[in-house]
Amino acid sequence: MATDPYAWIEQSLATIHRAGWYRSVQTIENRPGATVLLEGREVINFAGNDYLGLAGDPRLIQAAINATQEYGTGSTGSRLITGHRELHRQLESAIAELKQTEDALVFSSGYLANLGAITALVGKRDLILGDQYNHSSLKNGAILSGATVLEYRHNDIEDLKNQLNQHRQLHRRCLILTDSVFSMDGDICQLPQLLEVAEAFSSMLLVDEAHGTGVFGTRGAGCVEHFGCTGRSLIQMGTLSKALGSLGGYIAGSAALIDFLRNRAPSWIYTTGLSPADTAAALAAIAIVQQEPERRSRLWQNVADLQQLLKAVGIVPLFQESPIVCVPVKDAQEALSTGKYLKERGIFAGTIRPPTVPTSRIRITLMATHEPIHIQQLVAALTC
Numbered sequence: 001m002a003t004d005p006y007a008w009i010e011q012s013l014a015t016i017h018r019a020g021w022y023r024s025v026q027t028i029e030n031r032p033g034a035t036v037l038l039e040g041r042e043v044i045n046f047a048g049n050d051y052l053g054l055a056g057d058p059r060l061i062q063a064a065i066n067a068t069q070e071y072g073t074g075s076t077g078s079r080l081i082t083g084h085r086e087l088h089r090q091l092e093s094a095i096a097e098l099k100q101t102e103d104a105l106v107f108s109s110g111y112l113a114n115l116g117a118i119t120a121l122v123g124k125r126d127l128i129l130g131d132q133y134n135h136s137s138l139k140n141g142a143i144l145s146g147a148t149v150l151e152y153r154h155n156d157i158e159d160l161k162n163q164l165n166q167h168r169q170l171h172r173r174c175l176i177l178t179d180s181v182f183s184m185d186g187d188i189c190q191l192p193q194l195l196e197v198a199e200a201f202s203s204m205l206l207v208d209e210a211h212g213t214g215v216f217g218t219r220g221a222g223c224v225e226h227f228g229c230t231g232r233s234l235i236q237m238g239t240l241s242k243a244l245g246s247l248g249g250y251i252a253g254s255a256a257l258i259d260f261l262r263n264r265a266p267s268w269i270y271t272t273g274l275s276p277a278d279t280a281a282a283l284a285a286i287a288i289v290q291q292e293p294e295r296r297s298r299l300w301q302n303v304a305d306l307q308q309l310l311k312a313v314g315i316v317p318l319f320q321e322s323p324i325v326c327v328p329v330k331d332a333q334e335a336l337s338t339g340k341y342l343k344e345r346g347i348f349a350g351t352i353r354p355p356t357v358p359t360s361r362i363r364i365t366l367m368a369t370h371e372p373i374h375i376q377q378l379v380a381a382l383t384c
């Protein structure tokens with residue numbers, strides 16, 4: 001007798017539940033901000049990636065409304081067919097100007113930017129070396145490319161060099177992949193050393209600035225600026241959905257690289273262009289990143305204040321290098337119970353568990369718009 005070919009799905013879900021790995025969504029009922037209405041209750045928001053507090057900014061909202069009125073809701077097709085608007089080029093010029101690169105290319109999400117760039121740049125004859133804690137979009141882009149994929153130990157330059165020594169000459173091209181700010185740990189990559197290694201081994205380097213853009217660097221250009229590596233040969237990726245408060249992703253780099261991606265990146269060629277609203281909102285955000293450095297100062301002041309308060313109560317986060325502050329917990333069950341407890345005390349923070357990360361943690365993200373009282377309440381809740 002034929003068995004139900006879908007029965008395994010429910011069994012699999014039961015296993016996920018048993019492990020404490022089950023995930024579900026929580027509804028936010030108003031605009032994003034330092035506080036949000038979560039399922040009917042106002043909570044202090046430490047769970048987003050809206051570092052500069054721009055996702056609910058009236059100027060971004062107005063830019064999105066204006067663009068929608070002028071260009072409609074959808075881009076209607078691939079940029080190469082019907083989906084291209086002047087706004088897209090304006091945004092790409094603004095990104096290139098922020099990053100000090102020759103050009104940039106906007107994708108419909110950061111995930112698609114990584115998939116598209118990696119699959120265009122390397123193939124079967126090539127080698128990819130990625131940090132073991134890289135974001136899923138880098139890891140899946142690597143698999144999709146068909147290249148030989150190796151991982152080096154997290155932030156371990158010696159391990160990277162050893163693996164390159166062993167494998168580099170067996171392959172045509174080599175691409176090194178790294179997050180600039182590791183999204184689930186909050187530490188940052190060693191960019192100058194990575195660039196040195198990339199150059200020594202004739203390898204390309206793609207750095208994912210999803211959590212760096214708008215946050216690091218005097219001008220908010222990211223970790224590349226922070227480390228004084230502006231102008232160096234490398235591929236800079238980023239998203240419009242975190243500090244820039246919108247949706248979409250991009251690659252910034254040389255004019256030749258961008259021209260090549262327009263011709264070879266499948267997740268750019270065969271997908272609908274970014275919506276006019278998202279494009280205009282991101283453009284408005286980049287202007288604010290440049291015109292209001294005080295937002296970045298407030299964000300970093302909040303990072304310093306949280307570090308000091310945590311130290312005073314003896315809580316030791318995984319790292320203290322960015323606005324992403326992760327407090328380790330024993331296991332997935334403890335992550336869930338801590339998250340629930342914090343929510344009852346009016347604090348909304350991320351509960352991050354395997355398989356996203358090897359060990360469970362509470363992920364706290366700071367915003368420029370958090371007030372000192374928000375941070376004090378967070379620490380008070382964490383100490384109870």
Ligand code: PMP
Nearest residue numbers: 109110111135137183210239241
């Ligand atoms: N890279 C990193 C490091 C990320 O954290 C994310 C988002 N979680 C992405 C890429 C994907 O960006 P997007 O959300 O725009 O698809």
